[in-house]
Amino acid sequence: MxxxxxxxxxxxxxxxxxxxxxxxxxxxxxxxxxxxxxxxxxxxxxxxxxxxxxxxxxxxxxxxxxxxxxxxxxxxxxxxxxxxxxxxxxxxxxxxxxxxxxxxxxxxxxxxxxxxxxxxxxxxxxxxxxxxxxxxxxxxxxxxxxxxxxxxxxxxxxxxxxxxxxxxxVLRLGDALDAALQWEQTDEQGPLAVWRTHDAAGRVLESAIGDGLSAPASGEPLRGQQATVLPARLFLFDRPGAASTKRYLVQGDRVEMLDEQDGWVKLRYRNPKQGVVEGWINVND
Structure with a gap:
């Protein structure tokens, strides 16, 4: 809504x-x-x-x-x-x-x-x-x-x-994000945006990527847009700007979109064996 x-x-x-x-x-x-x-x-x-x-x-x-x-x-x-x-x-x-x-x-x-x-x-x-x-x-x-x-x-x-x-x-990544992830889009949904919750001192408490035209319910935890990995391998870095990593996601993995910084997008993946895994992908690479 x-x-x-x-x-x-x-x-x-x-x-x-x-x-x-x-x-x-x-x-x-x-x-x-x-x-x-x-x-x-x-x-x-x-x-x-x-x-x-x-x-x-x-x-x-x-x-x-x-x-x-x-x-x-x-x-x-x-x-x-x-x-x-x-x-x-x-x-x-x-x-x-x-x-x-x-x-x-x-x-x-x-x-x-x-x-x-x-x-x-x-x-x-x-x-x-x-x-x-x-x-x-x-x-x-x-x-x-x-x-x-x-x-x-x-x-x-x-x-x-x-x-x-x-x-x-509002995310302004263009086709770069579309090449890495696929998510369900409806006619009622606007462009994706990063929603952030702040405390009184301005610190970011949580973030999630969702519909930019639909404000999350106040007082409830933020929930990110669900998406599916498209490439055969999608490398997962510890932080934006990192040069190397041994971690990666594979085609078909389901992820939750959490944040964006300078063309890097933070994802959460629930690994059946290792539990919750979070990291950043470089959608401009």
Missing amino acids: RHRDTVMGLLLAGLLAPQAQAADSAAPLRFEAAPGVHVQAEATEDGSIAVLLSPSGRRLTLPGAADAEGNSRLSAEDVDFDGRPELVARASVGMVNEAVAVYRFDPASGGFRALEAETHGRDNCGSLMGLTVDAATRTLTSSCRSGPMWYTDQYRFAGTKLYLYRSED
């Missing part, structure tokens, strides 16, 4: 966090950001957000997520899963993308802070585009389209810190 279909299924199942309140084009958005702190927010003509806090009477101006006409849609959604809603601005950009800005109330300063994620430069969308909030798995999903390809970034919280939890890198 593609990402968009997954999101629709979650909405119908009631698993995505509901909006506390969404503002229409005329009425300001009103919600309680913290006990006793009431917020009135309204999108202005220049694309910013005018905020009035009560009972303090403090006024704030926040950057919005405006479309070409300066319009943005405001809502109050519990994005960080603390039981209180955040101020969310959404706007259509281009033909299919949606820009999103999220602001969390900061009791210490009495104002709002933009929600930003630690990505270590591994995200595809650059911000929380097309944001969906899955309360069941406490995961935020950002999706965007560039050219013919849809991309997905998934985020989680470590305490109050938002970090990139899962990312994807």
Whole structure:
């Protein structure tokens, strides 16, 4: 199932966090950001957000997520899963993308802070585009389209810190991979991509190669695409760039595709006698 279909299924199942309140084009958005702190927010003509806090009477101006006409849609959604809603601005950009800005109330300063994620430069969308909030798995999903390809970034919280939890890198190996491995492809399947799970420090915990248009289920281990070895012998190296090896796979061996690095693809083979064997093949050789 593609990402968009997954999101629709979650909405119908009631698993995505509901909006506390969404503002229409005329009425300001009103919600309680913290006990006793009431917020009135309204999108202005220049694309910013005018905020009035009560009972303090403090006024704030926040950057919005405006479309070409300066319009943005405001809502109050519990994005960080603390039981209180955040101020969310959404706007259509281009033909299919949606820009999103999220602001969390900061009791210490009495104002709002933009929600930003630690990505270590591994995200595809650059911000929380097309944001969906899955309360069941406490995961935020950002999706965007560039050219013919849809991309997905998934985020989680470590305490109050938002970090990139899962990312994807689309494989660009062309016919080289097709000459080494064969796998089942359907009309619904997109290009292959490496999905990686990260911890809050940016370390890669696991990786697997799968459908680039179908985000893996959040919270479940990654599973790689199954494939069959095509050459009579396919040499298996300990690491990318290694010069020699005594290990090899043979035609017909079934493998799981795990990772890619500079034209080298990591495979997992379950040997009936030796158990699980992992190694790298050079698909450009």
